[in-house]
Ligand SMILES: Nc1nc2c(ncn2[C@@H]2O[C@H](COP(=O)(O)OP(=O)(O)OP(=O)(O)O)[C@@H](O)[C@H]2O)c(=O)[nH]1
């Protein structure tokens with residue numbers, strides 16, 4: 001995808017606040033600090049369109065962006081970070097659930113997992129929910145630059161086995177080297193029905 005325009009549309013907590021458009025949407029979900037906002041910045045080739053931080057819990061609202069005026073990216077708050085206050089954590093899960101289950105123009109979900117971590121309950125629950133709801137999804141292993149190519153392949157095979165997906169069913173990605181960026185765009189283009197301009 002050649003990026004021509006990217007616009008931040010708005011932040012939302014509840015459905016009445018969601019962006020009012022019928023653009024096909026792709027949402028990004030995963031643990032706090034896994035690299036969701038960094039992946040979006042890499043895909044749209046903007047260094048800091050989306051705020052990122054080394055401190056988990058950076059993205060606290062549902063943020064809508066439009067890309068080339070033909071699709072929308074949705075950056076979700078991360079789950080599973082214990083140090084965020086209990087009150088905030090209790091607000092996030094219903095916020096994410098409401099978005100995933102109620103958004104009619106959602107075309108697919110990008111689930112991010114740190115390449116160095118094994119999938120846990122949150123990831124298994126997410127995959128089960130996606131399959132039950134027949135929601136197309138991609139699994140991306142982030143921060144691949146932290147490992148050698150050999151270790152990357154080993155972790156890819158182990159995570160695929162754990163999620164019971166095809167050996168190459170997950171994409172290796174690094175926001176630092178941009179490894180995997182083009183493959184992720186190809187998958188997103190196919191999720192939104194091949195519209196590229
Ligand atoms: N080495 C390396 N660091 C990364 C990569 N992606 C993200 N990071 C770093 O990881 C930290 C978290 O990145 P974010 O993109 O803010 O993560 P997030 O998933 O949006 O986090 P929350 O908004 O808190 O849920 C930042 O310090 C990033 O610079 C990567 O591919 N490689």
Ligand SMILES: [Mg+2]
Pocket residue numbers: 036037038051052058059075
């Ligand atoms: Mg974020």
